[in-house]
Amino acid sequence: MKYERIKGTNDIFGEEIIYWNFVERKAAQTSKLFGYREIRTPIFESTELFTRSVGEETDIVQKEMYTFNDKGGRSLTLRPEGTAPTIRAFIENSMINDGLPQRFYYIGPMFRYERPQAGRLRQFHQFGIELIGSAEPLADVEVIQLAKSFLDSLGLNSYKIYVNSIGCPKCRVQYKNALKEYYSEHYGEICEDCKKRFQSNIMRLLDCKKDVEIAQKAPKTVEYLCDECKQHYEKFKHILKSLNIAFEEDGNLVRGLDYYTRTVFEIKHSLLGAQSAILAGGRYDGLCKELGGTDLPALGFAAGIERLVLAIRSEQLQIPHDSYCDVYVIPLNEQAVIKAFEISDSLRKREINVITDVNLRPIKVQLKHANRLNAITAIIIGDEELLKNTVQIKDLLDQTQSEVEFEYAVDYVSDILRNKKLKN
Ligand code: HAM
Numbered sequence: 076m077k078y079e080r081i082k083g084t085n086d087i088f089g090e091e092i093i094y095w096n097f098v099e100r101k102a103a104q105t106s107k108l109f110g111y112r113e114i115r116t117p118i119f120e121s122t123e124l125f126t127r128s129v130g131e132e133t134d135i136v137q138k139e140m141y142t143f144n145d146k147g148g149r150s151l152t153l154r155p156e157g158t159a160p161t162i163r164a165f166i167e168n169s170m171i172n173d174g175l176p177q178r179f180y181y182i183g184p185m186f187r188y189e190r191p192q193a194g195r196l197r198q199f200h201q202f203g204i205e206l207i208g209s210a211e212p213l214a215d216v217e218v219i220q221l222a223k224s225f226l227d228s229l230g231l232n233s234y235k236i237y238v239n240s241i242g243c244p245k246c247r248v249q250y251k252n253a254l255k256e257y258y259s260e261h262y263g264e265i266c267e268d269c270k271k272r273f274q275s276n277i278m279r280l281l282d283c284k285k286d287v288e289i290a291q292k293a294p295k296t297v298e299y300l301c302d303e304c305k306q307h308y309e310k311f312k313h314i315l316k317s318l319n320i321a322f323e324e325d326g327n328l329v330r331g332l333d334y335y336t337r338t339v340f341e342i343k344h345s346l347l348g349a350q351s352a353i354l355a356g357g358r359y360d361g362l363c364k365e366l367g368g369t370d371l372p373a374l375g376f377a378a379g380i381e382r383l384v385l386a387i388r389s390e391q392l393q394i395p396h397d398s399y400c401d402v403y404v405i406p407l408n409e410q411a412v413i414k415a416f417e418i419s420d421s422l423r424k425r426e427i428n429v430i431t432d433v434n435l436r437p438i439k440v441q442l443k444h445a446n447r448l449n450a451i452t453a454i455i456i457g458d459e460e461l462l463k464n465t466v467q468i469k470d471l472l473d474q475t476q477s478e479v480e481f482e483y484a485v486d487y488v489s490d491i492l493r494n495k496k497l498k499n
Pocket residue numbers: 155156157158187189194195196197199200201203204205331332352353354355356357358359374375376377378379380381382
């Protein structure tokens with residue numbers, strides 16, 4: 076029996092994992108630079124958490140959730156996104172007592188039963204951030220600034236920030252009426268999906284991939300904003316401009332999750348084709364209350380790690396050398412094993428990555444293996460070296476070899492690595 080991975084999932088290894096480690100490292104670093112702390116929530120939650128927050132009528136809840144009953148008869152769902160779980164955890168653990176605002180980041184797998192294609196998976200991974208407890212446009216600016224710093228830290232160039240404001244529940248009533256009126260006039264021309272959404276979730280019609288022209292001419296949310304929402308949006312854009320953060324307004328940007336209010340944004344990468352949204356988010360001022368907590372404004376974003384890796388590769392960016400084997404230690408017989416383990420251990424105490432051979436294969440095979448692992452040096456210990464209390468140190472880049480006394484071997488190897496600027 077041969078087992079295969081489930082459709083829409085990926086094994087991530089080899090060269091690919093170097094990109095993933097790089098992206099995740101930059102995500103954590105950037106988050107910390109902005110004072111965001113990591114949060115880890117469970118992979119599954121009660122189904123109701125998502126129907127309540129993401130919204131009954133959204134594609135995610137209607138078609139895409141991995142929902143199952145556990146043996147206790149509870150309806151559980153593999154998390155399709157990270158915002159609702161973060162807010163659930165915030166409320167449940169009374170984190171509000173630690174003062175406001177609070178800033179969180181997370182990295183982890185999410186699950187949506189979508190039609191798989193390049194950049195769209197059923198198990199995908201997000202880096203997300205959430206800022207809870209500020210209604211100010213400054214918070215919106217901070218979140219965009221963090222997103223931009225993060226993408227810049229990856230070296231990405233070909234991306235563009237799109238923003239919009241979808242207002243609050245108050246101004247949205249009027250807007251939805253206007254939209255209904257407009258789409259009633261075009262009802263005969265819209266696709267079957269849109270006809271269904273016309274009743275249940277009219278704003279989704281705006282980002283229909285089929286009826287693009289009709290959507291483009293539809294009334295825009297910004298034309299219906301109440302005074303407070305308008306002021307918020309104007310101040311947000313004004314600060315972005317003052318900070319020279321380039322963005323474009325997209326009146327049709329409405330997002331696929333129901334919890335959003337006011338500012339929404341998306342960052343698209345120009346070389347990615349259909350799945351070009353590498354990062355997206357916005358404000359969700361009603362969510363905390365909706366989930367049973369204090370009425371707190373909040374906002375955030377999430378970026379798809381698969382898409383970020385595709386974007387880095389599409390721009391052919393160099394990412395830092397990520398070595399997991401600087402030194403390969405080769406004992407040539409049973410007696411040399413103890414010395415090999417000792418020297419490996421001393422090197423690791425200096426934060427040098429070492430693989431010690433555990434198969435006792437012939438030296439030629441070992442050296443080939445060391446080269447394949449991109450090791451920089453090999454340490455060889457045979458009968459003669461044991462007798463003389465020395466080791467052979469082979470520089471695998473220059474192909475030079477020296478015999479060094481055992482007690483100086485660690486310093487010698489450290490020097491080689493430092494000279495090659497691979498270690499400090
Ligand atoms: P979202 O737009 O559903 O928002 O997802 C955010 C990002 O996750 C997308 O822009 C994309 O890069 C990635 N993504 C989504 N679905 C897939 C998929 N099937 N395969 C690969 N990548 C995918 C949210 O999830 C919100 N929770 C973001 C947020 C945080 N809003 C406020 N705070």
